[in-house]
Amino acid sequence: xxxxxxxxxxxxxxxxxxxxxxxxxxxxxxxxxxxxxxxxxxxxxxxxxxxxxxxxxxxxxxxxxxxxxxxxxxxxxxxxxxxxxxxxxxxxxxxxxxxxxxxxxxxxxxxxxxxxxxxxxxxxxxxxxxxxxxxxxxxxxxxxxxxxxxxxxxxxxxxxxxxxxxxxxxxxxxxxxxxxxxxxxxxxxxxxxxxxxxxxxxxxxxxxxxxxxxxxxxxxxxxxxxxxxxxxxxxxxxxxxxxxxxxxxxxxxxxxxxxxxxxxxxxxxxxxxxxxxxxxxxxxxxxxxxxxxxxxxxxxxxxxxxxxxxxxxxxxxxxxxxxxxxxxxxxxxxxxxxxxxxxxxxxxxxxxxxxxxxxxxxxxxxxxxxxxxxxxxxxxxxxxxxxxxxxxxxxxxxxxxxxxxxxxxxxxxxxxxxxxxxxxxxxxxxxxxxxxxxxxxxxxxxxxxxx
Numbered sequence: 301x302x303x304x305x306x307x308x309x310x311x312x313x314x315x316x317x318x319x320x321x322x323x324x325x326x327x328x329x330x331x332x333x334x335x336x337x338x339x340x341x342x343x344x345x346x347x348x349x350x351x352x353x354x355x356x357x358x359x360x361x362x363x364x365x366x367x368x369x370x371x372x373x374x375x376x377x378x379x380x381x382x383x384x385x386x387x388x389x390x391x392x393x394x395x396x397x398x399x400x401x402x403x404x405x406x407x408x409x410x411x412x413x414x415x416x417x418x419x420x421x422x423x424x425x426x427x428x429x430x431x432x433x434x435x436x437x438x439x440x441x442x443x444x445x446x447x448x449x450x451x452x453x454x455x456x457x458x459x460x461x462x463x464x465x466x467x468x469x470x471x472x473x474x475x476x477x478x479x480x481x482x483x484x485x486x487x488x489x490x491x492x493x494x495x496x497x498x499x500x501x502x503x504x505x506x507x508x509x510x511x512x513x514x515x516x517x518x519x520x521x522x523x524x525x526x527x528x529x530x531x532x533x534x535x536x537x538x539x540x541x542x543x544x545x546x547x548x549x550x551x552x553x554x555x556x557x558x559x560x561x562x563x564x565x566x567x568x569x570x571x572x573x574x575x576x577x578x579x580x581x582x583x584x585x586x587x588x589x590x591x592x593x594x595x596x597x598x599x600x601x602x603x604x605x606x607x608x609x610x611x612x613x614x615x616x617x618x619x620x621x622x623x624x625x626x627x628x629x630x631x632x633x634x635x636x637x638x639x640x641x642x643x644x645x646x647x648x649x650x651x652x653x654x655x656x657x658x659x660x661x662x663x664x665x666x667x668x669x670x671x672x673x674x675x676x677x678x679x680x681x682x683x684x685x686x687x688x689x690x691x692x693x694x695x696x697x698x699x700x701x702x703x704x705x706x707x708x709x710x711x712x713x714x715x716x717x718x719x720x721x722x723x724x725x726x727x728x729x730x731x732x733x734x735x736x737x738x739x740x741x742x743x744x745x746x747x748x749x750x751x
Contacts, residue, residue, distance in 0.1 A: 309506035313435040317444055319494050320428050323387055324451035326483045327424050328559070329459045330394045331359060333479050334414065335560045336463040337472035339567050344472070345406045353692025356560045358411040360684030362418030367681070368532070370422035371674025374430060375667075380494050383427040388487035390420035395480025398473035425657065426673030433661040433669060434497050437514020439603050442612070445658035446596020452555065453592060453651060456585030460563075464577060517666055531668045535675055538729065540663065543722030547617065548656045548680030550715030554624055556687040557708045558584065558647065561701075569701045570636055580640050587644035591651025595620060599655055610726045613659050618716050620653025625712035631702050646712075653715070656680070665729050683711075 334341075334356060342352055374382050393416050403409035428448050436444045459479070466474045497503060497511065497518035511518050535541055563581055566572045572580060595616040602612035627646035630639050656676065664672035691704040 307504060307506060309510050310502060310504045312500055312503040312507060313444075313511065315502075316431060316435050316494060316500075317447060319490060320431060320448045321451045321454075322486060323383065323490060324424070324428060324448050325455040325459075326387070326391070326479065326486055327421060328452040328455035329463075329479050330390055330417065330483060331421075332456060332460070332559050333394060333397070333463065333475050334359075334410075335563055336460065337467060337475045338564055340467060341472045345401060347407065349692045349695045350689075351407055352564075353689045355407060355410050355414065356688035356692075357685050358414035359418040359421075360556075360681060360688070362415045363422050364418075364678050364681045364685060366419050366422035367426070367674040367678035368671065369674075371426050371670035371672070374423050374426050374670030374674070378496060379427040379431045379434075380491075380496055382423045383431075384487055384490045384494070386420050386423050386427075387490060388484055390417045391480045391483025391487060393417040393420060393480075394476055394483060396476075398476035398480075401473070422674075422677075423670075425677050426670050429657045429661050429673045430669045431494075431496075432657075433517050435511065435516065435518070437511050437516045438609075438662065439514055439600060441516075441661060442599035442603070442655065442658050443593075443596040445655060445661065446592045446599075449596075449654045449657060450589045450592035450651065453585045453588035453647070456558070457582045457589060460581045460585065461579060464563075464581075517669075531665060531671055532675065535665070535668070535672055535729065540723050540726065541672075541675075541729075543718045543724070544656060544659055544663075545676060545679035546722065547621070547715045547718040548676060549683050550711040550718065551621065551650065551653060551656060552680040552683040553687045553711040554627075554646070554650045554708055556684050557691065557704070558588075560688045561691050561695075561704065562643075565701050565704075570639060572636065580636070583640050584643040584647040588647035588651040591620065591648035592654055593651075594648075595652035595655055596658070598652070599658065608725075609662060610724075613655055613662065613726060614719050614723065617653040617655050617659075618719050620649045620651070621712045621716040621719070623649035623712075624653065625709040627712075628705050628709035631705050646708075650712075659726060663726055663728050 338352055338356075341347070347355065370382075393413050397410060397413050400406045400409040400413065429445075432441060432444050432448065463475045463479070466478055495501070497508060508518050562584075563577050566577045566580055598616045599612050602615065603609070624646045626649065627642060630642045633639055633642065657673075660673055660676045661669070687707075690707060691701075694703045694707065695701065
């Protein structure tokens with residue numbers, strides 16, 4: 301009898317992924333609270349479309365501006381601590397938005413609270429990406445990324461009906477009270493469950509070896525990473541990264557239409573009641589969730605079948621972005637079921653193409669994942685500023701949502717162009733060494749430009 305049998309590897313990485321998924325759900329639920337409350341809140345507080353667009357954009361100004369500082373903090377203090385504190389802070393700020401009608405300037409109070417919420421949420425997706433790279437080998441990372449990315453659709457699908465019920469039954473204030481309170485409780489749970497790989501008590505060496513042998517990076521959280529301006533310069537000067545950034549801006553523009561103006565579109569442009577919108581708005585979100593799973597599965601399947609990293613990651617992204625432009629068909633149909641079907645197809649396609657974070661994990665410098673993710677999210681979430689205001693201006697000028705849908709469709713086409721023409725071959729920027737300071741950074745950039 302062999303008493304030296306090697307123990308089977310643990311699967312703690314799936315527990316970590318489930319927590320990332322749960323936190324990301326409330327990351328997006330809290331972002332969507334204002335769009336859910338907007339139809340009633342606008343009337344109660346006397347906001348016109350432009351004022352509502354400004355309120356929608358407040359989150360984006362702070363969230364976008366804090367991406368690089370948030371990435372630096374993330375590399376310095378680690379994903380567990382930074383994301384846990386962030387979750388509790390943004391949940392408290394969400395809760396407080398239920399009291400904005402008590403201020404003399406409700407618009408100013410709402411803008412300030414949404415702005416502060418943007419600061420608090422800024423490290424969230426770079427932290428998700430960093431944890432995924434630490435906990436998952438490359439051939440599982442497409443699916444892992446797709447799962448935590450699909451949380452945004454699950455958030456809309458599950459919680460839109462709940463929040464609209466709260467809105468119609470108890471008033472818009474309770475939308476903020478419910479989501480903010482739930483987020484605080486989940487933040488406390490996070491600290492009990494989540495840890496970085498080599499510090500987690502439940503993981504064994506077999507699982508760590510499996511992750512590392514498959515291209516995962518379980519050791520990057522062992523020590524803080526010093527900040528270097530040369531890292532930002534080298535990443536920002538790289539053509540591949542610039543194309544990825546543009547593609548993410550386009551994809552995020554589609555997301556922010558659904559996160560901000562979509563419920564208002566169904567009510568004001570299509571004459572639906574609030575309770576019916578709760579069901580109708582959930583259907584595209586379910587389709588987006590399914591699309592995310594399809595995209596991640598497709599990408600990982602291509603890797604396992606021997607396709608290059610470039611082909612395996614870019615094929616679902618380009619296909620999804622091209623198909624998402626089908627949203628423009630909604631301008632030419634009147635039937636509400638057909639409109640929901642068109643929106644569902646567009647959101648499904650957007651989900652298929654939502655692998656940008658996976659690519660960032662594949663190509664970023666190993667010891668600058670926080671900074672690189674912050675730069676990526678900064679560029680992508682410029683859309684959170686531009687899209688709500690641009691659509692608000694279009695509604696005010698043209699009196700309809702037609703041009704808004706043209707704008708969203710154009711973003712899908714531009715994003716596909718970025719990945720087809722600008723990005724080129726995918727490769728990790730610091731493939732010649734463990735970091736990117738000085739000469740090694742320049743050599744990595746030069747090498748990727750030649751590829």
